[in-house]
Amino acid sequence: MTFMADASVARGARGSRTNEWLLSRDVLLPILVFLLFVAALGLVNDRYLARLIALVIFWAALATTWNWIGGYAGQLSLGHAAFVGLGAYLGYALESQYGIPPWFALPCAAALGALAAIAIGAPTLRLTGVFFSLATVAFPLALQILFTYWGYQEVLIRTHPDNPTLYMQWEDPRAYAILLGAVLLCYWFGTVALERSQWRYYLAAIRLDQIAAASVGINTFGVKLTTFIVSGSAACVLGVIYAQMLFVITPDTVLGVNVSLQAMVLCLVGGIGRAYGPLIGTLMVVPMTQALEARFQSTPGVAQLVYGVVLIIVILIIPNGVIVWLQQLPLLARFSRAHKATSHAGVPHEAKPAEVSGELAASTSERKRLGDVVFSIEDVSKAYYGVTAVRNVSFSVYNGEFVGIVGPNGAGKTTLFDLLTGFQPLTAGKIRLGARLSTGLPAYQFSREGVRRTFQVPRPFATLTVYENVLLGALPVRHRLSDDIDTVVWRALNVIGLDDRPNMPAGLLTPSQIRLLEIARALAGNPTVLLLDEPLAGLDHTETNELVSILERLHRSGLTIILVDHAIATVANVVHRMIVLDNGNLIADGKPDEVTRLPRVVEAYLGSRWQDA
Amino acid sequence: MSWSYTFWAQTIVGGLLLGGIYALLACSVTLIFGVMRVINFAQADFMMLGMYMTYVLYHAFGIDPLLFSLPAGLALAVAGLPAAGIVERVPRGNQDAQLILTLGVSSVIQSLALIFIGPTPKAVMRPYTIAYFDVGGVLINHARVFAFLGACLLMLGLFLFLTRTWIGRAMRATADDPTAAGGVGVNVSRIHIIAFIMGTGLDGFAGSLMVTFISVTPFIGNDFIMIMFLAVVIGGLGSVPGAALGGLIVGMIQSFGAQLLTLQLQNLTLFIMFVVLLIIRPQGLFGFRMRA
DSSP states (O other): OTTOOOGGGOOOSOOOOHHHHHHSHHHHHHHHHHHHHHHHHTTOOOHHHHHHHHHHHHHHHHHHHHIIIIIISOOOOSOTHHHHHHHHHHHHHHHHHHOOOHHHHHHHHHHHHHHHHHHHHHHHTTSOTHHHHHHHHHHHHHHHHHHHHTTOSSEEOOOOTTOTTTTTOOSSHHHHHHHHHHHHHHHHHHHHHHHHSTHHHHHHHHHHOHHHHHHTTOOHHHHHHHHHHHHHHHHHHHHHHHHHHHSEEOHHHHHSHHHHHHHHHHHHHHOTTSSSHHHHHHHHHHHHHHHHHHHTTTSTTHHHHHHHHHHHHHHHHOTTOHHHHHHHSHHHHHHHHHHHHHHOTTOTTTSOOOOOOSOSGGGOTTOOOTTOEEEEEEEEEEEETTEEEEEEEEEEEETTOEEEEEOSTTSSHHHHHHHHTTSSOOSEEEEEETTEEOTTOOHHHHHHTTEEEOOSSOOOOTTSBHHHHHHHHHHHHHOSOOHHHHHHHHHHHHHHTOTTOTTSBGGGSOHHHHHHHHHHHHHHTOOSEEEEESTTTTOOHHHHHHHHHHHHHHHHTTOEEEEEOSOHHHHHHHOSEEEEEETTEEEEEEOHHHHTTOHHHHHHHHOGGGTTO | OOSSHHHHHHHHHHHHHHHHHHHHHHHHHHHHHHHHOOOOTTHHHHHHHHHHHHHHHHHHHOOOHHHHHHHHHHHHHHHHHHHHHHHHHSOTTOHHHHHHHHHHHHHHHHHHHHHHHOSSOBOOOOGGGSOEEEETTEEEEHHHHHHHHHHHHHHHHHHHHHHHSHHHHHHHHHHHOHHHHHHTTOOHHHHHHHHHHHHHHHHHHHHHHHTTTSOBOTTHHHHHHHHHHHHHHHHOTTOHHHHHHHHHHHHHHHHHHHHHSOHHHHHHHHHHHHHHHHHHOTTOSSOOOOOO
């Protein structure tokens, strides 16, 4: 979601060792809190209050699971109730059909939730933005109809007074509170693990810009689907326990739109995409609505009214949630600063730039020998509904070359660029990376294979810092946060000259700095070929010179560069080989000074009447 | 019922009459989405409000729903103003936040209806509710015919408005490219609000016509919103002729479905169609123009 502040993402790339992690306060503190909570429950004698506590914890846990997909990944699912409902009915079905206690239904629910998430997510996660939200609405509604149709409008859990613990049927609501508390503790650790791993960055990248995420090598669909599976699976487990606690299951209470909505509202109120968000939101909203429901039992609808009003107020006034206010309170602000300073060893704003050489050659581990073919395309064509944008283009790029692809507007440059980087499928032809055939690979695979691109209209991860943007360039190929990834990031920043402002949000840079940032991000992925889409457009004279000198330095250090631009004169001065496109055809390929004199090229650029001039 | 000529004719006519109303509702959805890029979950609730308003005025003052349908539309356009203002306050392009807002508005309207009017279904019984034309054995309900004609007239009006008036043209320009429209002097924010309240007004008008043959509950919107979205998705989000055609198609599907399936499975079929269409052809079945 775009209205989220990402300042809190500014954390270090260096993960700590596993054994340290197990004993850190991230792990010990929540366990301590849980134990204190269990002890405190002993003092609660009021049944109503105990039940309320259990409900609050249930909603906090459910909102936490929604937060993974809806908050961190920014995929606004409106179908979370599907998982709760499936869990609820699964627990009921296993007990009533086979006498299996709900405890054994928990792992089954985890599996069922995962399967359902695949069934729902595999088609719908390909949709972007509101279309995903729209599609997910339909699933719980469809399940609601199905369960009603099959005759489960209102099912009662069979009672087992002889053995309440085996069948999760406690008289005392405090037992449910403890069980749900333990589940919430597990899910909290899930969130902590997410925040401490590379997933936090992958999900932030996907939330902010999926195309840019693919360009740095993130398998956006895979990451989204995995998150959806974990989230759905966890929600399904909760469904089993919820049904036991309610004792009566109706399609509306477990599958209704309000279940999905409530999970979302709680995250929004507290702070969407924040670890504490769902917890704060639940504490603020659920007791209030429960009290209202109890007070106005004769007039249903009051709780729903409150949810609606809260939703409107939150979106209009505090889109980032109450947590933003809480962090500004003097006491809490000090706590959160202290927390950050101690628990994250490698916070980048404390880290000094590593001593690295300005040259990049040292970083490229398996650099190919000069003169090897790194990239070749054979008879590549692309047609859109009969319009052929690129027609039978073939060429090879050799290691260490600096190639310019030029052509007038509409010549097919951008299309060819997208084909070379896997952002669009070919209509015909072949692409080879080195010796490997890579036709048909998705864009993120091209990126992981070392084909890195920038964008004509730059796509930085605007709310992430400069450091994090470049980190995202390196992470998908190295997979782990580690000390050496830090070195890679600093080296890329150093080469490009942005190492003086690692903590500035990328959106605040000047346009030319954003271009440089994109190049740094690409370099961090240790590319074999760097493709630049119109990098010089809109730059003034000084900025152009600066960029060109950086590119020349990169080239000297051994990097293969392909530059696409329509400004033939500028490109001719920079590159060592020039490929000219016109009307989708390759019309020239050679040394810049020779190519620019060819009549075909002159004609393409200036029109035939200039031929004699 | 036998599988005779009259059976088919009856089913087709039924589908057409229902589809006419759906077409009007779908037009209202596509108007708001096309111009504002907002998925408005509260639209069917404005329809519900139109139904209630008509019901109340009929029972309090004996005003015939058919006479009241236009004023009901106007009243619901006015009622849409605060919602339009709220949605327009969200930074443009933040579709997620706008969608959540409309969910909030929907929640508020539904719960207010539940609190003040109660859950029992309400209907307006007029002589034409139970009167039928007999055309060669095919029975055609008067109320549905009137509703169909009303819907067609309003759609015609909408079409003329969009193509013949300056505000209509400004609206289409805004739908195409808000930045460019702003550049040539269109007050984009005002156009957005006009489109939004026109949408809720059309919903109110449709609701007012429908209450003569469908009884209203506070949650009736939940059933209709999916039908409206499906019609719009069939026609291609943002296209007015597409939405009208989509509405007719959904009416036909429901009419035929009613002969073959129980009510619940009919709705299930609609949901499945909705998801499948969204996934395989989000641009609609007919390739009407849509802004990227």
